[in-house]
Amino acid sequence: MFSASIFRSTSNNLLVNSCIPQLFHSFNSINKPLSNKPTLIDPNPPLVGQAIEIKEYLRQNSISFDESWTCIKALCCRSSNRISGVIHIEKERGEFACLKCSTNGTWADFKTQWQHFRTRTYCPKLNTPSILLSDKELQIWEQSKAIQDKDKELVDAILSRYGFTEEYTISNTTLQRYGIRLYEDQLIAPLYDTDRSLVNIVVLDSTSFSDTKSIKVAAPFGLNLLSARNVEIVLVDSIWDALCVYQTTGKIAIVLPNAKFSIRMNMTFEHLRKIHIWYWNDKALSFRLANVLNPHRCFMITYPMDAHTAFKSGHSLKTIVNESFAVINKCIEQFDTFRDLIRDELLQRTRFAGLQWQRFPMLTEILKGHRAGELTVLTGSTGCGKTTFLSEYSLDLCLQGVNIT
CATH class of the missing domain: 3.40.1360.10 (Dna Topoisomerase Vi A Subunit; Chain: A, domain 2)
Incomplete structure (x- = not known):
């Protein structure tokens, strides 16, 4: 009876299908350098979303952190009478280092060593020679x-x-x-x-x-x-x-x-x-x-x-x-600006779920609920039931206290 396609558009969230993770992988794997000269940057960038995993891990372990341009920062120890070093965790790859001491490593190293950092009473200062010449x-x-x-x-x-x-x-x-x-x-x-x-x-x-x-x-x-x-x-x-x-x-x-x-x-x-x-x-x-x-x-x-x-x-x-x-024009949205949000929604859809419909469980399964501020476009042939469906759609939300005017 009802045959239509639903597309959703919002400034904060996008719903995409299961093939998108492959698109993310392809986007990064084909990103080859455009120059033959030795580059300052690794030509094979990591998959996106590392920053999301890092912040989620820090929250789960009750680790206070601050976010800056390229790094996520956390204290290197729990010293009360000495100046603590600050661990910088690189957002893309998870590599970390402390400017005060010699602590450094990969994201996997950080997760295995973090308990040791938390129990340290001070951050040892690294003494390096001022001249390192041949x-x-x-x-x-x-x-x-x-x-x-x-x-x-x-x-x-x-x-x-x-x-x-x-x-x-x-x-x-x-x-x-x-x-x-x-x-x-x-x-x-x-x-x-x-x-x-x-x-x-x-x-x-x-x-x-x-x-x-x-x-x-x-x-x-x-x-x-x-x-x-x-x-x-x-x-x-x-x-x-x-x-x-x-x-x-x-x-x-x-x-x-x-x-x-x-x-x-x-x-x-x-x-x-x-x-x-x-x-x-x-x-x-x-x-x-x-x-x-x-x-x-x-x-x-x-x-x-x-x-x-x-x-x-x-x-x-x-x-x-x-x-x-x-480099970034404020009037132009780029894929890099919101790709982490897309990936986050793909992997953790329940976090972005809206108000669920009581009488349309299949619609809830597809769209994860109604979220205020989103634009929903309903298309279909003449007489397929678009108006009838929207009336029932609105009535369902109205009974749950949503203002549908």
């Missing part, structure tokens, strides 16, 4: 010297080999701020890890690099400038880009290594509210990086050249950075 690098570092004002002529001569002119050059103040040092007639750039340990150095050798082209770094460059007071940074592709951006804009510019993005790097950037990304020759990598760092705080710079080339050409880097565009 013997050869350490020798070069010790023989180098900090740049002083009296070295201006020598520094200008070195910079001129890289194409900088008297009008467009890097100041001694900028070089000193980043810890650039002099080694014979070369410049030495220090690379610091997330714990502020000196882990590597880069010799800016003009005989090996005829121009200021991108030099691959094994560790981040510029992290020694980053502090809790900074709320905005610029991510660039080379050391020279970082120096030029900082000098002209005053914003901290950082170069990231060509390696997988670690949980400790996420923790280091967690307090930042705005991240500009300027990878002019690899747009695909830029957007992948924005996705890892949370696209809601990332802004893309699509200028047709790198920062140091624009600087030497007399372009205003300050204007270029200020004209960066938001």
